[in-house]
Amino acid sequence: MHIPMKSSALLSLACLALTSCSWLGLKKKSPIPQEPSAPSLVGRIASIPADHRFVLIQSYGKWNVPTGSILISRGPDARTANLLATGEALGQFAAADVQSGTFEVGDAVLMPPPVSKKSPPLTQKISKKSQPAQTIQPP
Numbered sequence: 001m002h003i004p005m006k007s008s009a010l011l012s013l014a015c016l017a018l019t020s021c022s023w024l025g026l027k028k029k030s031p032i033p034q035e036p037s038a039p040s041l042v043g044r045i046a047s048i049p050a051d052h053r054f055v056l057i058q059s060y061g062k063w064n065v066p067t068g069s070i071l072i073s074r075g076p077d078a079r080t081a082n083l084l085a086t087g088e089a090l091g092q093f094a095a096a097d098v099q100s101g102t103f104e105v106g107d108a109v110l111m112p113p114p115v116s117k118k119s120p121p122l123t124q125k126i127s128k129k130s131q132p133a134q135t136i137q138p139p
Contacts, residue, residue, distance in 0.1 A: 039110035045073055045103055046093060055083065057094045057109050065111055071096055075107040083109065 042065055046058035055073075065071065067087030074080055081101025088095040096109075 037113055039072060039112045041108060042071070042111050043094070043109045045105050045107045045109060048103070048105060052098060054086070054095050054097050055103065057083075057096055059089075059092050059094055063089045063092075063094050065094065069111060070099075072110045072112060073101070073103045073107040074110065075102075075104055079103065079107065081107075 041060060042063075043057040043059040045055050047056040049055075057071075065085045067085055069085045071083040071085055072080060073083060079102050081103040082099040083096035084099055086095045086097055
């Protein structure tokens with residue numbers, strides 16, 4: 001079968017145009033993974049020693065909480081406490097020092113989301129130009 005010269009030129013031009021589009025970077029980009037914006041459930045308070053200075057947490061799954069992380073415990077009646085992960089863990093149990101609040105056995109233990117590096121700082125820088133000059137007058 002013989003293809004006329006005009007048709008073959010158009011066909012080759014169309015093939016060239018289609019393949020060149022792939023070089024322009026028109027591919028779908030994979031989504032950037034988002035950091036979680038809600039606290040994640042890491043376990044429950046399993047035991048409270050008599051001195052109430054620390055708690056034992058029964059972890060839900062592998063304990064992936066870095067030492068020194070702030071944890072939050074929440075009870076069913078709006079009870080909350082701040083805990084500090086000590087890094088001590090044995091099997092499914094980990095220890096956390098009590099920082100403040102009230103807690104009971106069975107309260108959920110949550111790890112807050114990491115602080116985003118993109119968030120603006122909480123404090124504003126004050127420049128010397130924006131403050132009025134102070135003058136001391138003799139008595």
